[in-house]
Amino acid sequence: MNKRTHSARVKGWKKRFLKNWQLYALLLPAVIYVFIFSYMPMYGVQIAFRDYRTSLGIWGSEWVGLKFFKQFVNYPNFLLLLKNTLSIGLYSIATFPCSIIFALMINEVKNVKFKKTVQMISYMPHFLSTVVICSMLTLFLNEKTGVINTIIEALGGTRQEFLTIPSLFNDIYVWSGVWQGLGWGAIIYIAALSNVPSELVDAAKVDGANRLKVIWHVNIPSILPTIVIMLVLSCGGILAVGFEKVYLLQNSLNLSSSQVISTYVYEIGIRGGQFSYSSAIGLFNNLVNVTILGIVNVVAKRLSGTGIW
């Protein structure tokens, strides 16, 4: 009896597999690729707990437990790194209303041609590479030759080498990011706004609401779920401050603001060859990110009923 159900189950399996084997064949290349390039490094992350030597391999290297995590926490600049990373991350998130305001303004425009032109131009910076953006910043902000300094001087200000001033690093990083992402970030809100029922808007107008009141009491509440999801998603990246842009804007003079966890990992890992230590920092960073994302998601679900999971 037992044997029969077992063989029937096996038969069911086989049948389902045979029926769909071509689907599995379509899936296979991606599974192999992701296994190699995403899961094998996850397996390799154990070198964070070992004193990795290339000649000994992962398994041959001595297990040292949390040694490198302790080393990182005791690193004199640990708090500075954390502070720099957090402040850039939080500052970036704090600018998220910019795209929403931009979308709300676009939504008020009735002239189709004007609307389309503004949208098309505002999406464009999103497609420039980080190297191009940072090259422009470096050139424009240059003390002697930069156009921004030229304009500032023409307006009666004094020339400054902006990128070497640590206290300005975050502003330059974040606001150039706003410049680049404003339009692109607004797409999703513009789409959400186009779904706001017009009866709702008309009803509010009949009740005597002016346009600002319509925006505040009808439009914004309607797109709130979208706002919450976007906010939760961006919180997952608080410590995942993009390596590329920070690295490209970094110089020896602004390092006290611009050294973040990811650039430090690159510097000591790839440049310095301290594989285990930098793996430990990378792992630490990853775990903190996922934890923050999880917490924010739970809070968002409690407060508004929407979350990403």
Add this chain to the structure above:
Amino acid sequence: MYKIKSEKIFTGLIYVVLALLTLIMLYPLYFTVIASISEPYDVVSGNVILWPKGFTLDSYIQVFRNSEIWAGYRNSIVNTIVGTTLNLVLTIPAAYALSKKDLWGRGVFTTFFVITMYFSGGLLPTYLLVRDLDLLNKPYTLIMLGGFSVYNMVVARTYFQSSIPKSLYEAAEIDGCSRFGQFFRIAMPLAKPIIAVIALYYAVGRWNDFTTSLVYISDSDYFSLQQVLRNILMESQSALANIDASNVTAEQMVYFMRRAYLAEAMKYAIIFIASLPMLLFYPFVQKYFVKGVMIGSIKG
């Protein structure tokens, strides 16, 4: 009466603010272009702000004499075309398979992919793996890495699920069409718009990528255009700095200054050239990108 007036002011204000923002979006690009065709001396001494001064193509000639830039261009074009093809071959079939509700183990496979959006081995373990696979500094390094984006796959899967009617597949199955046949003859032709969107996403990512080249390539023959651009920018920055520091004769000084001016102006030309493919294609493909964001925002 009062109300209508305030509404008008409100509307006017919005138009003015949006017009200003649009100008701010455009100006850096516009300035890059006018600086690249102006007389290098005028650019460096700040005479160029709104209009080009003393038209010259010297900086472009200088750029095209540079063999590193040609190599970078070639590498980036090959990486973008071949790499994007690899991306599509990996992404689209997988997205199709995962869109099938009767695929046994669908949930497990989806989780398998989605986990990698949140957890990763990190820079160093990945670097060591690439090293052990003997993929460092190879002409195909950039192509092999960055082959798959879970986000793009989810976008494609959502499209397959929501935009292609099930009855089409059922009819094909009755006619004896295999799963492969259904994919190649029904799903692929109908999914052309989303395949275009995903191809564009991947291509932009590859063209703009700098980090992969920085980390995995040290042989200048295989540098991507972005890395060449970065290196040239750093080089001539130090060239300008050297002038201030060294004590040279007046004649040498003039010569060095001229070279430094040209090197400065050349940077604008390179920035423009590096963005050119993007800017050329952009107006035509803009609506596809936007479509991709819309599909991506539907939770699958």
